[in-house]
Amino acid sequence: MRLNRLPYLSVLLLALGGQAFAHGFHYQLDVASQLQENANGELTGVRMNWFYDTEVTDMLLEGEDLSAAKRAETLQTIGQQVIADLGKLHYFTNLSLDGKPLALAAATDFHMDLSPDNHLNLNFLLPLPAAQDLHGKHLDITMADSTGSAILIYKDVSRIRLGEKLAAACTLTLQDRQAFADGEPAQLLRMQCQ
Amino acid sequence: MVLAGLGLLLGQQGAQPVRTGWLAFAVAIVVGLGSAQLYGVRWGIGMPLLIAAGGAGCLLALRLRLPVWLYLLLAAVAGVLLGMDSSPAMIPGMKAMKIYAFMTGVAVADTLALLLLALLALGLRTLLDGVVLRVLGSWVAASALMVLTLMFAHR
Numbered sequence: 001m002r003l004n005r006l007p008y009l010s011v012l013l014l015a016l017g018g019q020a021f022a023h024g025f026h027y028q029l030d031v032a033s034q035l036q037e038n039a040n041g042e043l044t045g046v047r048m049n050w051f052y053d054t055e056v057t058d059m060l061l062e063g064e065d066l067s068a069a070k071r072a073e074t075l076q077t078i079g080q081q082v083i084a085d086l087g088k089l090h091y092f093t094n095l096s097l098d099g100k101p102l103a104l105a106a107a108t109d110f111h112m113d114l115s116p117d118n119h120l121n122l123n124f125l126l127p128l129p130a131a132q133d134l135h136g137k138h139l140d141i142t143m144a145d146s147t148g149s150a151i152l153i154y155k156d157v158s159r160i161r162l163g164e165k166l167a168a169a170c171t172l173t174l175q176d177r178q179a180f181a182d183g184e185p186a187q188l189l190r191m192q193c194q
Numbered sequence: 195m196v197l198a199g200l201g202l203l204l205g206q207q208g209a210q211p212v213r214t215g216w217l218a219f220a221v222a223i224v225v226g227l228g229s230a231q232l233y234g235v236r237w238g239i240g241m242p243l244l245i246a247a248g249g250a251g252c253l254l255a256l257r258l259r260l261p262v263w264l265y266l267l268l269a270a271v272a273g274v275l276l277g278m279d280s281s282p283a284m285i286p287g288m289k290a291m292k293i294y295a296f297m298t299g300v301a302v303a304d305t306l307a308l309l310l311l312a313l314l315a316l317g318l319r320t321l322l323d324g325v326v327l328r329v330l331g332s333w334v335a336a337s338a339l340m341v342l343t344l345m346f347a348h349r
Contacts (some may be wrong), residue, residue: 025283060287082287089286147284 234307
């Protein structure tokens, strides 16, 4: 190839090139939660309902068999893999009672679904190893992905539902953080109980 | 910016530096991608990348005859940094095959882009006595410096 043609060829090929970087990739998880209680009104766990954005939904479903016969099985397999990976990341969820961290048991009762408008929906239960009495205490819930990719957001306080007894005794406040670094929670949810 | 600075610099140095520098970069980017994946950590490497881009831009603008070790070192450092910076997003549930496919795509795209830029510079190195490449180098250096300044200003 003659050397004087190289610039034209290079410019042409560069113009045809696509984006190659993932740096700063973030995705949002739209979260709804339901705090579980026992007959004594003690907190027993948190049921999480996560809605993925369409971009991540497409990434997770790319190449998967979503034919009518295989759809449910495929989604459940993906859900299983997601839950297994989330276990290494503490389910992106931190609970603290009066400032002391609460341990979470492994997620159970999970279900993955795909909405008609192409949003994956992961539903799972995060049980507490022991029921917690919240009377006179405050419970903080923060959600963050330590790898810095996912940003977990409650759209508003109505996205958190309480059991009947907890609802009667506790009030919820949701605080949006104005600035947060990768891996830090975007919001602080506080439940103050009488 | 790093790709532009390094690619043009290699091309400015001649055909042999393009071959060896490109190979060093190709190996280094694989190492960088692998390191980021192995340790699962996201390093804040925006600043080192900008410093590498600025360095490459300055060398391009100065149009010096570089020793082999220097451009090989620059190619290796830039490759490792870009690889670490381009690691795939950690999305729970993402299959390993998709992650490896993404990493392969990044490595191929980056090394191809570097090669094309180097070939472009190889064709331009004698144009107007090399002034075109020196101007491009000064733009790369100035751009890197401006972004670095803004990064410090926001601290």
